[in-house]
Amino acid sequence: MTGAGGAAAPVVAVLGTGVMGAGMVASLRRAGLPVRMWNRDGRKARALTGTGAEAFDSPAEAAAGADVVLTVLLDADAVIDVIRRAAPAAGTPWLQCATVGLAGVDRVIAVAGELGLVLVDSPVLGTRKPAADGALVLLASGPEEIRARLAPVCDAIGRRTLWLGEAGAGSRLKLACNAWIFLLTAGVAQSIALARGLGLDPQDFFRAIEGAPVDSAYARAKGAAMLAGDHTVSFALAGAVKDLGLIRSAQQAAGVPDRLTAAVLETMAAAAERVDDAAAVDMAAVLEVLGADPALVPGDGRP
Template identity: 30%
Template sequence: MTTQQTIGFIGFGAMASRMGDNLKKAGYALVAYTPSGKGGDGSTPFLPSPADVAKKADIVLVCVPDDEALAAAMYGENGALAGMHANQLLLNTSSVSPEATDALQKAGQDKEICVIDSPVSGSTPEAEAAALVILAGGDDALLARAKPVFDCIGKTTIHAGPSGSGARLKLVINGIMGAGLAAVAETIAYGLAAGLDRSMLFDALGEVAVISPHHKRKIRAAKEGDFTPQFPTRLMQKDMRLLLDAAARQAVPMPTMAATTQQLSLTRRAAANEDYSALIGVMEHIVANDA
């Protein structure tokens, strides 16, 4: 598909820049804003504020790390909403709280802006390969408008339900991802402490069906001590914190998720900007000096 539409990125980090590359390949033009005012390889124009990006873009795509960054990018005289017009499409791919998601939907509705919460499942390899899974909340007509963009950055789009459902589904998925990694890290630590050969142990876990493909990728990297960030610890820990808060609001007990959050808080202290699988390294270090 070729189009002359312009996508305005608010946030242009590791995930967004890879999405942008795939949108450029499909014929879209890009403009972007980052809080630092820097980024990219020079082929994407960077503008001084989110409002400026919104004015230049046909569709705005926001990809920022947390609720605070979303608020700073969306609201106020320089925020994206100030530069948007009625019926313009705003795609929020950020992983943020349900409350922040609902607030943005309400603010957009007040200005007749069409907001879709559309966080993505996948890390930088999936973003680069246009193989993300988009978790979209909104009505059918809005999702149909966004489909050409989603098809350029992802392999499939899940219609999670009405507005806000995508953000809530993302917390479910990331909770499973975080708890699964914690289980892997703990049991690897046991195996090492019990005297199993390290190389055999890591390789064996790559062969068994009980380990997800995602976690097998993390185990392979951890075997080499490679925690190059595909999903930084600080973001995984943030998502676990959001899940715990959201679950508490629904009076849903989550003892497993609470314990995982504590482990990731420890890992964030040690390796905030490394991949969240650094938890495997932390656990290995704990048992490394055992006789």
């Protein structure tokens, strides 16, 4: 298979085909790139073979002969376990897209050196739909000389790639970005809950901010899911709790006060305790722990 200009399209091994990985596979295939994939639950990988991607039973089989290995897994432990099992050929570019935190990225860098891989630490901004649409933002950090080789892959899965310097910078920026995303999510839930608690229609909150500098498409999308009680996973609640822990650790390491993060983490963790499987619901479920006590809602007939 060839890409633009007749150049051979790089073969990409995608290790992890969950919510994000599945979208990336679809985007890579839409761009005409050959894809070899593996997932811990093999059914999820096999469900994507209709795209033309090949599913394999082990990380090593998927990585065999790949020009680029892309990992989309939960955390540093999973990433390191899977890349060791994959054992790509020395010199293979490794596009590492998970959010792993400060200590985690140091471990990833060490393992890449041990295996002789060319690491690009590149967590992404975006959730289910941007992944499926090839509209992620890649926070890439790694050797400058690898950029051209990775361009077909980055262009397929993302609308923009920010190159940030040496490996590790991408993971640091991802923590700063996610800190804002979680605060915004919790803030939207708080405003909806307060409007309800005061006997108002929460939609009036969105009407009030419409078109103003404080308005945002993200707040509207997440707010709509909250109001509909739609917990279809875009960003899993369990992942939010995990990432908030990484953000708090980074703040402590940097000497940055963690008061806001601690409050959001406590709230997200409380929401996670209320559901059967925090990995199977979206973080929009945080509204469930911020809602007003019905006994205290104005107009309830209290004396």
